[in-house]
Amino acid sequence: xxxxxxxxxxxxxxxxxxxxxxxxxxxxxxxxxxxxxxxxxxxxxxxxxxxxxxxxxxxxxxxxxxxxxxxxxxxxxxxxxxxxxxxxxxxxxxxxxxxxxxxxxxxxxxxxxxxxxxxxxxxxxxxxxxxxxxxxxxxxxxxxxxxxxxxxxxxxxxxxxxxxxxxxxxxxxxxxxxxxxxxxxxxxxxxxxxxxxxxxxxxxxxxxxxxxxxxxxxxxxxxxxxxxxxxxxxxxxxxxxxxxxxxxxxxxxxxxxxxxxxxxxxxxxxxxxxxxxxxxxxxxxxxxxxxxxxxxxxxxxxxxxxxxxxxxxxxxxxxxxxxxxxxxxxxxxxxxxx
Amino acid sequence: xxxxxxxxxxxxxxxxxxxxxxxxxxxxxxxxxxxxxxxxxxxxxxxxxxxxxxxxxxxxxxxxxxxxxxxxxxxxxxxxxxxxxxxxxxxxxxxxxxxxxxxxxxxxxxxxxxxxxxxxxxxxxxxxxxxxxxxxxxxxxxxxxxxxxxxxxxxxx
Numbered sequence: 001x002x003x004x005x006x007x008x009x010x011x012x013x014x015x016x017x018x019x020x021x022x023x024x025x026x027x028x029x030x031x032x033x034x035x036x037x038x039x040x041x042x043x044x045x046x047x048x049x050x051x052x053x054x055x056x057x058x059x060x061x062x063x064x065x066x067x068x069x070x071x072x073x074x075x076x077x078x079x080x081x082x083x084x085x086x087x088x089x090x091x092x093x094x095x096x097x098x099x100x101x102x103x104x105x106x107x108x109x110x111x112x113x114x115x116x117x118x119x120x121x122x123x124x125x126x127x128x129x130x131x132x133x134x135x136x137x138x139x140x141x142x143x144x145x146x147x148x149x150x151x152x153x154x155x156x157x158x159x160x161x162x163x164x165x166x167x168x169x170x171x172x173x174x175x176x177x178x179x180x181x182x183x184x185x186x187x188x189x190x191x192x193x194x195x196x197x198x199x200x201x202x203x204x205x206x207x208x209x210x211x212x213x214x215x216x217x218x219x220x221x222x223x224x225x226x227x228x229x230x231x232x233x234x235x236x237x238x239x240x241x242x243x244x245x246x247x248x249x250x251x252x253x254x255x256x257x258x259x260x261x262x263x264x265x266x267x268x269x270x271x272x273x274x275x276x277x278x279x280x281x282x283x284x285x286x287x288x289x290x291x292x293x294x295x296x297x298x299x300x301x302x303x304x305x306x307x308x309x310x311x312x313x314x315x316x317x318x319x320x321x322x323x324x325x326x327x328x329x330x331x332x333x334x335x336x337x338x
Numbered sequence: 339x340x341x342x343x344x345x346x347x348x349x350x351x352x353x354x355x356x357x358x359x360x361x362x363x364x365x366x367x368x369x370x371x372x373x374x375x376x377x378x379x380x381x382x383x384x385x386x387x388x389x390x391x392x393x394x395x396x397x398x399x400x401x402x403x404x405x406x407x408x409x410x411x412x413x414x415x416x417x418x419x420x421x422x423x424x425x426x427x428x429x430x431x432x433x434x435x436x437x438x439x440x441x442x443x444x445x446x447x448x449x450x451x452x453x454x455x456x457x458x459x460x461x462x463x464x465x466x467x468x469x470x471x472x473x474x475x476x477x478x479x480x481x482x483x484x485x486x487x488x489x490x491x492x493x494x495x
Contacts, residue, residue, distance in 0.1 A: 046362050048371035301362035 014277075018114035023256055023285055024103050031289070032248045033065045039296035040064070046300035069241060077237035080143060087141035092235065092242040095134040099250040102127040106256050107182050108284060109266055112277035120181040121173060124257050125166060128212065131250065132158045135221075135231055138243070142234040150230025153307055154214070154221040160314025161211035167322035168204040172261055175201075175329040185265030194262035197332065200325035202262045204318050209258065209295070211310070213251040216299035220307045251292060259287035371490055373480055381481045381495055387432045388451040389472040390425060394465060397422055397444040403436035412436055415465055422465035428458060450474045 010016065018024055037052060041060065044051025052061035079085055105123040107113030117123055132154060139151020173179055175198055176187045188194060195202040211218045222230030232243040259265060264287075266280030273279050305313070373380055382388060399420045404412045411429035414421040423436075423445075437445045450472050455461050478494060485491035 042366070045370075046365040048365065048368060050370060050372060050374065053374075297362065300365075301358045 014108075014112050015114045018106075018108065018112075019100075019104050022281060023106070023108070023252070023288070025100060027285070028100065028103075028249050028252050031252050031292070032245055034062070035248060035252075035289075035292055035296060036065045037062050038293065039299055042293075042297060043300040072241045073238055075237040075240075077239060078234075080234050082143040083234065084141035084143070087137055088234075089239065091134045091138035091141060092239045092246070095131055095138065096242045096246045096249060098127065098131050098134065099246040100253065102253050103256070105181070106253070106260060106284075107185075109275075109277040109280035110182055110186070111275075112281070113182065116182075117180070119179045121169060121179045121184060121261070124181075124253075125169060128250065128254070129162065131246070138235075139231040142231070144234050146227045146229075146233040147231050150221050150223075150227045150233070153223075153227075154231060156307055157211055157214070157218065157221060157310060160311050161208040161318070164204050164314060164318035164322040165208035165212070167319070168201040168208065168325055169261070171198055171201040171322065171325040171329040174326060175332055177333070181260055181265075185260055185267060188264040188267050191267075193264040193267070198325055198328055200321055200328055204322045204325060205258065205262070206291075207313075207318055209251075209254045210298060211314070212254060213247045213295070215247075215251065215295050217302035217305050218310055219304055220310055223304055251295060252288065255288040255291040255295070256284060258291050259284050263287045263291070368488075371488070373492060377477060379475065379477050379479050381479045382449045382451070384449070386447070386449045386451075387434045388448045389427070390430070390436070390468070391446050391448055391470075391472060392423060392425075392465060392468045393444045393446070394422055394469040396442050398442055400441060402439045402441065403445060406435045406439045408433060408435065417465050423468065424462070424464045425468055426463070427455075427461040448472045448474065 020026065041051040052064035055061050055064045055067050079088060102124040104114040105117065105120040105127070107116075107120070113120075115123075135154045136151045139147040139149075139154070142148070172184070172194055175194075176184050178184060178187070184194075188197075210216075214221050221227075222232065227233070232240055235243055266283045269280055269283055399414070399422060401414050401421070401423075403423050404414050409429045409431050411427070411431070412423045412425055415424040432447075432451070434447060437447055448471070452473075452475065480492040481495045483491045483493055
């Protein structure tokens with residue numbers, strides 16, 4: 001009996017639940033299935049088409065991605081002859097894991113987090129910066145010109161988004177005077193959410209987020225019409241799914257992060273409701289889903305930018321905007337005296 | 339819009355983005371433009387060049403159809419003593435030359451073109467199969483109409 005209780009305590013502890021169940025691996029998997037369907041369906045609706053339909057017609061083709069995954073599961077995994085085999089197989093696994101990892105630093109309520117840290121705001125971003133290395137590695141190890149060009153473009157993209165992203169979060173850190181995500185959400189409990197407090201930082205971070213996950217206007221790395229599918233050209237089977245899933249996992253993690261920093265986290269809920277982590281967790285999750293929906297909506301309205309246009313946007317517009325957002329934050333702190 | 343305003347909008351690049359997002363949202367609420375094909379069929383009109391049918395009772399075996407056929411889809415096949423045209427839909431390009439040249443109007447075109455088969459052999463029709471009516475599926479049909487606002491509009495018929 002005692003053993004069962006202890007086991008349950010371990011299983012229900014946030015260090016297990018957050019990375020593995022909610023909002024970690026399992027929930028992300030379900031979210032990927034939903035959001036990929038939603039992306040295709042919404043794009044189809046904007047283009048006056050039907051989109052996926054025939055897999056379970058009463059739900060409008062919702063399990064389409066499950067069918068696709070089954071197909072990928074039974075596809076042969078082909079490792080090209082000239083490739084660096086270890087790097088070829090391991091880099092997608094590292095890519096997916098590291099895209100998922102920042103979720104441990106995201107708290108779900110005042111007292112429910114996998115990893116309490118004074119620097120959790122920085123930790124999320126710091127963990128996210130590791131992924132482009134593996135993107136470069138998988139492009140290089142494929143020994144294919146399309147993969148190589150695609151991963152190099154991903155590296156260029158990183159130059160464009162990383163600094164504006166960090167500077168815009170610096171602006172929020174200045175405005176909230178903390179680097180702890182629990183306190184960041186606590187500062188927004190007055191009703192003045194981050195997006196209203198510093199809209200410049202919110203816009204900059206949102207665009208940088210689109211670039212990080214290579215969502216539509218910025219999918220220069222996997223431009224189908226030019227590079228087959230960019231860094232993943234040589235991949236097949238289930239490791240290809242890992243490559244594709246990595247960008248969606250990153251999107252889901254960053255959306256939760258956006259919900260906490262700019263959309264007030266679990267904030268409309270007041271004290272007695274936040275004791276149990278379920279309701280606040282769901283509130284953060286729903287906000288994150290809305291952000292994700294907005295991100296995938298961009299696919300249906302924007303064409304793809306050229307790589308030089310993306311870099312120009314990053315350095316000429318986003319960087320300036322992010323520096324302006326820091327100035328705005330300093331002004332807010334000076335005027336309101338937070 | 340005044341030129342100055344336009345310049346300000348261009349500087350921030352905001353007007354274009356706002357327009358794009360607005361038109362995207364507008365399109366979500368518009369009715370769809372495509373037809374659910376295998377369940378709803380498009381009405382093909384009276385003179386549509388669909389699958390062919392041979393009226394074997396009036397055919398005079400003149401072979402003109404087999405000679406005019408630009409893709410060698412029609413060939414004369416012996417049935418009992420006389421030769422009649424047989425067709426292979428692997429080759430037919432639905433040009434209608436055979437129908438035009440037939441001196442006794444023994445060939446006619448139907449309003450169906452759904453020539454999907456499971457095997458290649460099913461697409462080769464001997465004269466006796468060629469003289470049967472092509473299968474026209476009994477499914478709801480819609481008629482495309484030109485609409486000044488939307489471009490295309492479908493009306494059930």
